[in-house]
Amino acid sequence: MEQLRQKAFEIRKYILKSLTAAGSGHAGGSLGLADIFAVLYFHQLRHRPQQPDWPQRDRLVLSIGHVAPVLYATLALAGYFPTEELLQLRQFGSRLQGHPGREHGLPGIELSAGSLGQGLSVALGMALADKMDQNDRRTYCILGDGELQEGSVWEAIMAAAHHRCHNLCAVVDRNGLQIDGSTEAVMQLEPLAEKWRSFGWNTLEINGHHITEIKEAFAKAEMEKQKPTVLIAKTIMGKGVSTIENDYRWHGKAPSEQELPLFLNELKNSLGL
């Protein structure tokens, strides 16, 4: 538990550092997902950072490619590549593209993505392949809440339930915000859990910053042998830095050189570390 909290803190630290070095990027969503990524990569996923193409590995599809900084920071801390490389985020010639791009060779990237609404379909294709091959590994997909306004996501939701892909687990980053403001003002999503449930998914609502709750939800998802599972994870955009928290203007912003030390300090204090 404490160890995972510490990992989440380090993930957040590197998100801030890499974004500041880049001078642009998406701070809010990346910080908000740090606890979920800590649980996934340091507890839940079966994976081998030294052997990224291990055929038995669980796979994670990041549908919201714009929160690449949380994925990159986590992968580096897990040992896929040196943490120093995080400072090359978004630079010319870097393996750390603004949105994940496989062709640039960063280990641990399962899919080049960034156009919203596509990731769940790809994750479903992976889960279907594993079912055909009777491979018991699992596929995870990280979705944004605003992203759920894309119709194609619901095509995938319908198809995953139809094909009983219990080996598929989606996580919705329910921070309630998108670029133009609150999701409910831009395009209402509620009642969100009811929607997923009525589409045939095992639907769990959790606090996306509570390490134990996250761990337990993933464990419950694995127990389900019929339906795909979705964790609707309530999160705070920008979690850990009060200046950023819940401010939709920080969706697509990076801290400045001046802000960085203050933010790192806030981070330490807010997490009691």
Next chain:
Amino acid sequence: MNEFQNKGDKASRTGFGEGVKLAATKHKQLVGLGVDITQSVGMHFFAEAFPERFLSLGIAEQNAIGVAAGLALSGKIPVFATYGVFAAHRAADQIRISLCYNNLHAIIGGAHAGISVGPDGATHQALEDIACMRVLPNMTVISPCDATQASLAVQQAVESLTGPVYIRFGREAVPDFTDEQQSFEIGKAQRLRAGKNLTIIATGHMVWEALQAAKMLEKSGIAAAVINMHTIKPLDEKACLQAARETGRIVTVEEHQITGGLGAAVAECCSSHAPVPILRLGINDSFGESGKPEELMQKHGLNSEGISAAITRWLNGELLP
């Protein structure tokens, strides 16, 4: 000179479907994706033979392309077919990012290409699919001339390519005239007829019509060479430039808009290295409509008579597109 015989009319969608089944017999990792119109696009041959490898995904093309990407990332070879209008346009962004940017080996079949679809009308006649697919990095675009080559094309696409592939084919039974033994190689144009005055470069159903048009032109003393450009991307540039240099004039024929398709690809290629006059025959900036296939081909000048007449007028100095 090679004379081509019609072995009997056959729809290229049937050829495509038979080719998928043949490829699947050899390649256990081939998976078929269905979006409701399975029989109409020729996928039923595969679906009936290999039900355990056929995934029904409903009328949801965008999801189907994403699923294809996920399957390809898991070592499968997905084959997805629907009408070209939906395949190339409805799921365009998924094709661009999930398939092409990830450079995944997946086959997209675009059925009901061109106006020869007939009575269904404009909504179901794919006339811009080549244009939209050929601008995508990593994508291969194939437009086979008959059922025999549609089968060979999909088998070869499964066997020897490694990236995304778009194969378009027609609805109607049309002359099936190529020889199974005749070497068909993706990316390599076939010169079906020699001639010194001009070269007709045709694709899809238009290859047969071009051969007939060349015979008509011969009677008025015009020797037209005919090239079957079954692969539009990567374009066989050598064949285009050779045609330009040897015959000095090129006519392109396609069941597609004259902007963005085969004619545009040939013109782009020749303009850099062998600029010669090029006449582009096809659909000129309009939608299709209902009618019998032959009525529509007649209206747009896409039968042998129309092609030979347009070429004659062009050679007489008339301003055509």
